[in-house]
Amino acid sequence: MIKLVDLSRTVLMGGVPLTVLHPLTLEIPKGQFVAVMGPSGSGKSTLLGLMAGLDRPSSGEVRINGAALTEMNEDQLARFRGANIGFVFQSYHLIPTLTAKENVQVPMEIMRLGAAPRRAGELLEQVGLSQRAAHYPAQLSGGEQQRVAIARAFACRPPVLLADEPTGNLDSQTGETIIALLRRMHREEGATMILVTHDPGIAKAAERIVNLLDGRIDGDRLVEHPQQKAAG
Ligand SMILES: Nc1ncnc2c1ncn2[C@@H]1O[C@H](COP(=O)(O)OP(=O)(O)OP(=O)(O)O)[C@@H](O)[C@H]1O
Ligand SMILES: [Mg+2]
Numbered sequence: 513m514i515k516l517v518d519l520s521r522t523v524l525m526g527g528v529p530l531t532v533l534h535p536l537t538l539e540i541p542k543g544q545f546v547a548v549m550g551p552s553g554s555g556k557s558t559l560l561g562l563m564a565g566l567d568r569p570s571s572g573e574v575r576i577n578g579a580a581l582t583e584m585n586e587d588q589l590a591r592f593r594g595a596n597i598g599f600v601f602q603s604y605h606l607i608p609t610l611t612a613k614e615n616v617q618v619p620m621e622i623m624r625l626g627a628a629p630r631r632a633g634e635l636l637e638q639v640g641l642s643q644r645a646a647h648y649p650a651q652l653s654g655g656e657q658q659r660v661a662i663a664r665a666f667a668c669r670p671p672v673l674l675a676d677e678p679t680g681n682l683d684s685q686t687g688e689t690i691i692a693l694l695r696r697m698h699r700e701e702g703a704t705m706i707l708v709t710h711d712p713g714i715a716k717a718a719e720r721i722v723n724l725l726d727g728r729i730d731g732d733r734l735v736e737h738p739q740q741k742a743a744g
Contacts, residue, residue: 513540513541513542513575513576513577513704514538514539514563514574514575514576514672514704515538515539515540515573515574515575516536516537516562516574516575517537517572517573517575518535518536518537518571518572518573519533519535519537519538519559519562519569519572519573519574520533520534520535520569520570520571520572521533521555521558521562521567521569521570522570531727532555532558532727533555533558533562534727534728535571535572536559536572536728536729537572538722538729540704540706540720542577542671543702543703544704544705544719545698545704545707545717545718545719545720546704546705546706546707546718546719546720547707547709547714547715547717547718547720547721547722548560548706548707548709548721548722548723549709549710549712549715549721549722550723550724550725550730551725554724554725554726554727555724555726556676556724557676557708558727559724560674560676560706560708562574563576563672563674563706564593564597564674565581565584565589565592565593565597568582569582576592576597576671577596577671579592579596594619594622594623594668595668595670596670596671596672597670597672597673597674598665598666598668598672598674599665599673599674599675599676600658600661600662600665600676600678600694601661601678602676602677602678602680602681604657604658604660604661604681605661606657606660606661607649608649608650609648610648611645611646611647611648612636612641612644612646612648612649612652613629613632613633613636613646615649615660615661616632616635616636616660616663616664617629617632617667618664619664619667619668620632620667620668623668625668632645632663632667633645635663635664636660636663638663638696638697638700639659639660639662639663639693640659640693641656641660641663644656644660654681654682654686655682655686655689655690658678658679658681658682658690659690659693662678662690662693662694666697666701666703669701669703670703671703671704672703672706673694673697673703673704673705674705675694675705676708677708677709677710678690678691678694678707679691679709679711680710687714688714691714691717694707695717715735716735719734719735719737720732720733720734721733
């Protein structure tokens, strides 16, 4: 479970404090798929950065499965992230000098997990890129690079997956493929998933939609999925 308590972030802009995230409290149960929506500048990436422990809050705390990120030092945070959090960015962030398969292996090698090449192969198969394992990022399309990035994010079986506009650079059809893939991986790996998106159609795939406006929560609702319910 992810628990945010009175979490806020204030930055200095030319010496003047600017609150980009007002104190917010939010609980996300284990395994939930949450979409975060809101206009540009509303604080979505700030919120994700705080949840990932990539940025430090000005107040409050972030707890993931009981562990307080806000009490960890940089080394502890890096280790915690490696074992617990997968991150997918809008601009893929693959290492250009490594092949697709090597990119997927990197987090497993850092975490010293065994069988990295085998799991990387399986993950590339899951994202439909077995034939591209030996290709470098520059030889792949945007959608293919994002699929490699998703395989990499799931490599260490993180209990939490954070995705910041993973379809922002893709055409809508490729975007839909990516979201379908994220949903399937979410289902199969059982991760708690938080996805930032501007696209209401994509947000509807989530179980819950949290809206941000000017650094505050401006809506928080569950999404009904009638077909899934009917299917049991
Ligand atoms: N380190 C910083 N210094 C100054 N301003 C910052 C900093 N980080 C964030 N901001 C400001 O905080 C606000 C929220 O930024 P954030 O990146 O979280 O928005 P966002 O909702 O992700 O927007 P977008 O949809 O455009 O990605 C913006 O006005 C941004 O300029
Ligand atoms: Mg953003």
